[in-house]
């Protein structure tokens with residue numbers, strides 16, 4: 360079997376390839392990446408050493424995809440993955456749409472002609488910003504928690520946001536390109552009789568992530584703390600109570616294996632995949648963890664809100680557990696320790712990847 364991973368030099372794509380190579384899985388892995396993410400080029404040598412072929416190509420160019428060898432399965436892990444992409448003054452809105460949506464459309468044509476299966480790595484950011492931003496919350500132990508004593512919108516519980524939660528815009532350009540990619544992927548699957556799985560991933564975190572303030576927050580925070588780089592609690596009155604869960608990509612890999620093994624499995628085609636409530640913490644709690652590990656540092660407060668900020672985003676992956684008997688195995692503590700160990704061994708990483 361041949362698996363094509365798009366964005367193979369990125370954090371998730373690279374980790375999936377490494378995971379399967381280290382496990383000695385009997386598959387050929389080929390990847391495409393245009394190396395547009397700072398730091399991604401650093402993974403090329405390691406991929407080569409693992410026997411994984413990286414083809415330098417761009418999903419925006421149909422001719423680059425036409426030159427790829429046919430695959431049995433495609434895992435789409437290429438994107439501009441920041442919620443501020445296209446509106447932060449650093450990236451162009453047209454480019455975000457081209458990378459994230461036009462890239463998917465080109466990939467779907469490749470999938471159709473190769474008669475391959477597709478696993479699209481989508482995001483929790485397909486859920487509507489307005490209902491997320493207005494969830495009833497209270498504060499406990501320096502973190503926002505859901506206030507279940509007040510009326511909750513449909514599709515959310517203390518376990519997190521489930522697949523029935525509103526996907527009505529605004530979602531951010533990132534979220535909207537991913538949502539549109541989901542729809543087109545499912546449509547191609549139906550129209551051409553191809554297996555398609557859409558995994559809405561929550562925050563993924565682990566060693567070697569290219570962290571910056573808008574994406575890869577766990578890695579960015581820990582690496583910055585270690586190097587005593589200035590950090591800020593942005594928005595929400597500047598207390599750092601905003602909460603996210605985290606999932607290690609090696610835990611995602613085990614689900615993808617099952618999805619490739621059982622293309623006809625009677626499971627929902629769209630599911631959430633996340634660390635969930637047991638793997639969640641606020642920025643202030645992350646600071647507490649960093650303080651214990653690396654010593655004290657002051658975090659500045661920037662109470663002014665940014666666009667698309669949401670205070671509490673935990674993704675409920677009960678459906679993945681129910682249909683695939685899948686649950687994350689790597690604890691949040693292990694994820695944080697792995698990031699911190701890596702940051703200590705690679706103090707130059709933060710500068711390489713911003």
Ligand SMILES: NC(=O)c1ccc[n+]([C@@H]2O[C@H](COP(=O)([O-])OP(=O)(O)OC[C@H]3O[C@@H](n4cnc5c(N)ncnc54)[C@H](O)[C@@H]3O)[C@@H](O)[C@H]2O)c1
Nearest residue numbers: 366368369370371392393395396399417418437438562563
């Ligand atoms: N990391 C997370 O927390 C997270 C959460 C939810 C969903 N996802 C999704 O998982 C996927 C992987 O995310 P990641 O964290 O590894 O991101 P990443 O930025 O680390 O990696 C993405 C890779 O894609 C490549 N790429 C981007 N545009 C491309 C194009 N047009 N052609 C070829 N290559 C291109 C980049 O060079 C980079 O190496 C993305 O689709 C993202 O939306 C990630």
